[in-house]
């Protein structure tokens with residue numbers, strides 16, 4: 148499904164609309180890029196899963212001077228926006244990250260894209276594939292909605308997200324969006340996501356968290 152039909156917007160509205168959809172969006176992407184400061188050595192290749200319009204890739208490139216980005220995205224219209232934003236440092240790859248081979252890289256990034264993977268075994272395979280593609284010492288950054296373990300906290304976080312949506316789209320609009328996304332997206336508990344990354348071989352930390360939104364930094368240790 149294209150981003151435009153999933154979010155019920157025009158593709159060229161994405162950068163404005165995403166701010167109304169995701170609380171703390173800019174802060175999350177800034178935190179995701181900042182986590183890369185802990186890399187051991189200069190990165191040459193960033194593999195970005197679900198590049199979208201390139202907002203996270205642009206932030207990563209600003210920190211990792213001289214790096215280039217391979218952006219895998221199923222939606223050619225979104226990748227076209229990323230190409231406009233990033234220019235020649237982007238190698239756009241139209242494809243699904245479940246089935247597209249990953250190039251050797253120093254960093255793997257994903258922001259608000261892995262929640263499109265519903266099946267835990269498929270998510271596990273993606274994490275294993277990312278681990279295999281990364282050079283030792285490399286890092287995977289996963290920024291997404293990753294839910295709390297406690298049902299009461301989950302309810303509070305859900306209410307916060309609903310209130311954020313309602314500010315721009317009204318109460319009925321907020322309810323409609325959350326219901327539609329609940330049918331299409333899968334937000335795993337943060338414990339499950341981090342356990343899957345550890346199972347793939349990563350050393351895992353949560354570097355940023357507010358409500359149900361988190362940045363997870365997973366390092367491929369040197370043997």
Ligand SMILES: C[S@@+](CC[C@H](N)C(=O)[O-])C[C@H]1O[C@@H](n2cnc3c(N)ncnc32)[C@H](O)[C@@H]1O
Pocket residue numbers: 149150165196197198199200201202203219220221222225242243244245257258259260263
């Ligand atoms: C909500 S957007 C996030 C884009 C961007 N990373 C950001 O933070 O704004 C999700 C992106 O992931 C892409 N996507 C979703 N499922 C995918 C899949 N299975 N394989 C490749 N791309 C996918 C969509 O086309 C879309 O561009």
